[in-house]
Amino acid sequence: MSEQQLFKVTIDNITIEVPAGTTVLQAARSIGGDVAPPAMCFYSKLEGSGGKCRTCLVEVSKGSEKDPRPMPKLVASCRTTVMDGMEVKNITSPKVKDARAGVVEFLLLNHPLDCPICDQAGECHLQDLGYEHGKEGTRYEFQRRTFKKYDLGQYIQLHMTRCILCYRCVFTADQLTEKREHGVLDRGDHAQIATFIEKNLHNDFIGNVIDVCPVGALTDKTFRFKNRVWFLKPLDAHRDCPTCSGRVTLWNRGDEVFRVTARKDEWGEIEDTPDGKTGWICNTCRFEKKKTSDWMIEGPRNVNRHSVISQGHYVGLQKPQETIEKVLDGRQPKLLMDIHNISDVNKPSVELSAINGAATSSVFNK
Amino acid sequence: MGVKLLLEKAHIPGIRTYEVYRREGGYRSVEKALQSMTPEAIVEEVKKSGLRGRGGAGFPAGMKWSFIAKPEGVPRHLVCNADESEPGTFKDRYLMEFLPHLLIEGLIVASFALGSNNTYIYIRGEYAWIVDILETAINEAKANGWLGENILNSGFDCNIHVQRGAGAYICGEETALIESLEGKRGNPRIKPPFPAIKGLWQRPTVVNNVETLAAVVPIINIGGDEYAKIGVGRSTGTKLISACGNINKPGVYEIDMTVSVEEFIYSDEYCGGIANGKRLKACIPGGSSVPILPANLLLKTAKGETRYMNYESLSDGGFATGSMMGSGGFIILDEDQCIVKNTYTLARFYRHESCGQCSPCREGTGWMEKLLLRLEKGEGKMSDIDLLWDIQRKIEGNTICPLGDAAAWPVAAAIRHFRDEFEWHVTHAQEAQTRNFGLAHYADPIHVPVTA
Numbered sequence: 001m002s003e004q005q006l007f008k009v010t011i012d013n014i015t016i017e018v019p020a021g022t023t024v025l026q027a028a029r030s031i032g033g034d035v036a037p038p039a040m041c042f043y044s045k046l047e048g049s050g051g052k053c054r055t056c057l058v059e060v061s062k063g064s065e066k067d068p069r070p071m072p073k074l075v076a077s078c079r080t081t082v083m084d085g086m087e088v089k090n091i092t093s094p095k096v097k098d099a100r101a102g103v104v105e106f107l108l109l110n111h112p113l114d115c116p117i118c119d120q121a122g123e124c125h126l127q128d129l130g131y132e133h134g135k136e137g138t139r140y141e142f143q144r145r146t147f148k149k150y151d152l153g154q155y156i157q158l159h160m161t162r163c164i165l166c167y168r169c170v171f172t173a174d175q176l177t178e179k180r181e182h183g184v185l186d187r188g189d190h191a192q193i194a195t196f197i198e199k200n201l202h203n204d205f206i207g208n209v210i211d212v213c214p215v216g217a218l219t220d221k222t223f224r225f226k227n228r229v230w231f232l233k234p235l236d237a238h239r240d241c242p243t244c245s246g247r248v249t250l251w252n253r254g255d256e257v258f259r260v261t262a263r264k265d266e267w268g269e270i271e272d273t274p275d276g277k278t279g280w281i282c283n284t285c286r287f288e289k290k291k292t293s294d295w296m297i298e299g300p301r302n303v304n305r306h307s308v309i310s311q312g313h314y315v316g317l318q319k320p321q322e323t324i325e326k327v328l329d330g331r332q333p334k335l336l337m338d339i340h341n342i343s344d345v346n347k348p349s350v351e352l353s354a355i356n357g358a359a360t361s362s363v364f365n366k
Numbered sequence: 367m368g369v370k371l372l373l374e375k376a377h378i379p380g381i382r383t384y385e386v387y388r389r390e391g392g393y394r395s396v397e398k399a400l401q402s403m404t405p406e407a408i409v410e411e412v413k414k415s416g417l418r419g420r421g422g423a424g425f426p427a428g429m430k431w432s433f434i435a436k437p438e439g440v441p442r443h444l445v446c447n448a449d450e451s452e453p454g455t456f457k458d459r460y461l462m463e464f465l466p467h468l469l470i471e472g473l474i475v476a477s478f479a480l481g482s483n484n485t486y487i488y489i490r491g492e493y494a495w496i497v498d499i500l501e502t503a504i505n506e507a508k509a510n511g512w513l514g515e516n517i518l519n520s521g522f523d524c525n526i527h528v529q530r531g532a533g534a535y536i537c538g539e540e541t542a543l544i545e546s547l548e549g550k551r552g553n554p555r556i557k558p559p560f561p562a563i564k565g566l567w568q569r570p571t572v573v574n575n576v577e578t579l580a581a582v583v584p585i586i587n588i589g590g591d592e593y594a595k596i597g598v599g600r601s602t603g604t605k606l607i608s609a610c611g612n613i614n615k616p617g618v619y620e621i622d623m624t625v626s627v628e629e630f631i632y633s634d635e636y637c638g639g640i641a642n643g644k645r646l647k648a649c650i651p652g653g654s655s656v657p658i659l660p661a662n663l664l665l666k667t668a669k670g671e672t673r674y675m676n677y678e679s680l681s682d683g684g685f686a687t688g689s690m691m692g693s694g695g696f697i698i699l700d701e702d703q704c705i706v707k708n709t710y711t712l713a714r715f716y717r718h719e720s721c722g723q724c725s726p727c728r729e730g731t732g733w734m735e736k737l738l739l740r741l742e743k744g745e746g747k748m749s750d751i752d753l754l755w756d757i758q759r760k761i762e763g764n765t766i767c768p769l770g771d772a773a774a775w776p777v778a779a780a781i782r783h784f785r786d787e788f789e790w791h792v793t794h795a796q797e798a799q800t801r802n803f804g805l806a807h808y809a810d811p812i813h814v815p816v817t818a
Contacts, residue, residue: 051556052724054764073763079556102760106729139753142736165722184551184722187534189732191722 007084011035011058012092024077024088025056029267036267037090038100038129040107040214041166042078044269045278049171050078053164054103055129059096062087074099097133104134110145110189111215112161120216122229122308125268126164145189152182152195153202155221155287156210160192163217169193169209176280177203193217204243207286211262211270222287223259225358227251230308232258234301239294244282245273249301250292256353257290266304290353368622369596371584371604372577376464382499384506387467393512395586399475400520403586408479412582414590416602421447421538421575422653422693423768424677427582433562434480435570443571444482445547446473446579448489448496449531449538452653453715454695457606458576460618462489462496465580466503470526472579474512475586477524480572485526488543491533500528535719539767540573541565542721553723554767575693577606597623601676605691611649611698614638623676627651628665630675631698644700647805648784651680652692654712655772657779658705659689660808670814685779701805705787706798709780710738716773727770730761734777741788744795751788755781784808 005020011028012035018027026044029036037058042050050056056078060071065085074096077088090096108130115121147160170183170193182195210218232251239246251259262281263271273279289295303309324333340348347364355363380386387393399408413428434442446469450458462469469487477485489497504526507513515523529547531537537546541555544566565571581603585593594602601623610616613631615638621630630636631646640646646661665673668687673679677691699708717731737754740746758774758781765771781788787803 051766054724054726057764076556076766099760099764103725103764106725106733106760109729109733140733142733145732164725165728167723186722187536188717188720188722189728191728 007082007086009082009084009086009088011088012090018082020082022082024058024060024075024080024082024086025050027082028058028077028088028090034091037077038125038133039078039267040125040129040164041168043168043171043212044267046168046171046212047175049166049168051076053107053166055100055107055133057096057099057103059089059093060086061089061093100133101135104129105138105140107164108134108138109140110161111164112144112146114162117225118162118216119219119224119229120162120213123268124216125214147192150194151221152218153206155207155283157219157221157224158193159217159219160194161217162215163193164215165191165193166214168212168214169218172209172212173203173206176205176208204282204284205280207283208262208270208280210286211264214268220259220287222290223251226353227253227258230311232309233313234303234309236263236298236301237295238298239285239289239296241282241285244285245277245279246281246285247273247279248281248285248295250295250297252292253352255292256351257292257295258353260286260289263301368620368625369604370620371593371596372461372465372468372580372606373618373620376460382464382466382503384467384503384510387465388510392467393471393507395583396471396474396512397518399478399586400518400522405479405481408475408586411590412479412585415585415593416590416600417578417581417585417593418601418677419575420577420581420605420694422452422655424691427574427578430562430574431476431480431572433560434572435563436481437570440569441483442481443566443569444473444477444480444485445540445543445566445571445573446485446487446576447538447540447543447573448487448493448576449543450493450576450693451490451535451538451719452655452693452695453712454610454650454697455608455653455693456610457608457618457694459493459496460608461576461580461606462493463499466496466499467507468580468583469500469576470503470507470512472582473526474507474517474524475582476572476574476579477526478520478522482572483523483525485524486547486566487526487528488537488547489528489530490537491531494530497528497530504528534721535715536721536767536769539769542767543573544571553721554769556766577694598674598676599678601678601691605675605694607675607694607696609637609696609698611696612641612644612700612703613698614641621675623674625675626665627673627675627680630696637696637698640698640700642700644702645805645809646698647701647703647808648699648705650689650695650697650699650776651675652690653695654697654715655775656690656692657685657688657775658699658708658783659779660783661805662809662812663687663783664689666812668812668814670812685775686782689779702802704742704802705780705784706738706742706791709777710735710742712776713738713773716769720769720773724766724770726761727765727773730757730770731773733757734773738777741791744791744798746792746795748789748792751781751785751792 006017007020008017009027014031037056039056040053057074058077062068064083150158152158184191185194210220232253235250237250248260249263250257262279265271271279375390409431417427418424534552536542537552539554542552546552561571596603604620604622607619619636632639648658648660649664650658667673667682680691681688713735717735720727720731722728737750758777761770762774790803791798
């Protein structure tokens, strides 16, 4: 084929042209905004993902120009390819809204809602989904399912209780690493992500399962309980890495690097590198390079301004002029008391990112 | 006495062995098909017969066969679905146990029609002893030249492999079955692509039920037109019904689909009436996942017509007042049975068997089970009934595979037809622990409005 065939598709009364083979979800994302259905399990960089969470259900009110019959059921937009002349209803369909509210309720049914102590809070897709499409309360009155926490190797912790079984990590491990060592055991609401033999995952790229996890089920042990993401400053940075592209986002507080992740786009998916490959990063970059001096910082990362991460990050801000010098006729203000001389709280010499685990009083009482 | 096509010779001693089966006219259809018919002609014959899939959905088998893609140089496969796990259904077990050669005969003909050189029987793990029966039969057939290379000098090669499942209901769903056959976790695939295009090992595949494939034998022997004359309307041929529950004569019966439901339950030829002189309360006519019907709607349709044991009549009235033929698992409940408990038992089954892949089914089935248990224990609330209705509504149609629907339908139908029994479990919670609701008005004749 010399020319790529373009299909006309109408989503929520907005008509666009997309190449044949595009999924409805990708077409809707190219329009953007509220038209894009939420997706918890679909990940465009992972082959075979999607279709499981059912949050991206849409109504197809007209199949195509050739066959205008509507589809009988709601379809998963992430796994349905567009046809020429297809008409899709997302937020304009009451059926879709109803079904989606149902799916959100189902997903939250066994979720512990421990956001206040969850490291994913602030960048959790389930939080966003619940906020945008869910109801304020649940009708579930039974005990929620719980699992023990497991360490998957020295860097990753698995907290199955929070898992929504999107299978993204399974696909990641399967497609990125040579030997898949973890998968889903058991079935139904007691299904769990687990390692097959021992709780160890040895692979240079296994850390990426943390980035693809839409919830806080897989967390970075070097970052657990260190900080809330919205207190951190995301910075684009790179280093010359022999294993991966080395293009990352650093999450700093002051000059301390608290966390390193891959660069994610507005849909929470890992961005492509300039040479068109997916920007997965290796474990060394992610877990072991936690000094600013390890990295070449490119500049602040733009995170969607609706995200809680962007709170307090203002672009083009005009700061009011400091007037104290003027009032004091050019003299500098004098420090009357250094709080660290009086109190031992928050010793400035303690590097929070370097301590093992959460910062408690024992860290400062040494 | 109705027509019998499949189980006609089931009572003959030694029919399980090749010698007796051959002596009784076995493998005639293979001779006819391989020596005098083209694969297209066989598909055409099956289309003409109007044979519908016997696994539950009732999709026309000939049509399914004609959908199979035929790309150059890519092997095609026929897979026999013997993962019969629907509670109440045991017709395939009977067929395979007593007439293994009938299935193999049907498989050879169907494999020839579809061009499958390697055909698989995926059998549920619990049917361990039947695997031996089938493998013995396959070896006998091979020794006598019905399987292997160049069968009957037709140039057609065919081998049949038996694969045991590991005990999962979901592996009866065709794409989950294919995944399991490939050695993976039995999660249903997202369709499209359908197995006819990309099935087993990404090759075109047809998955058919045991009974469907066995029915190919009489179709070839007597011809599609003759087969279509048996039965009524679009329900052609004969159907195996596995009757169980509170009846005098549980077992597998072959019917020609012109029998009324009343005759089937009460005549001595079939179920022989309700056991212990009790009265009929309700029936699940097609395996556990089809909607349950109260006695009055079971014997007569909402229009007051007699209901027959066939695809159309059983589904007359849609889900509001009808049910489905399903896989033919006919479960009878007498007046001493508690619908709430029965529904809970089914919900527990579906919760246990949900693969956990998509969220409505994974979470919803567990929720329904917990609510039903609470109602059954007399700790429920009135709002639980409405909540159950809302949950099943949100599962149905929103899942990857039909297991979600199968879990939702029994709950929906039980609430639709037996709501007062559910309410009684809430209002008379103490009493509900000591006695059953009984027959109540479920067998009363239905008022049929007369239109001018």
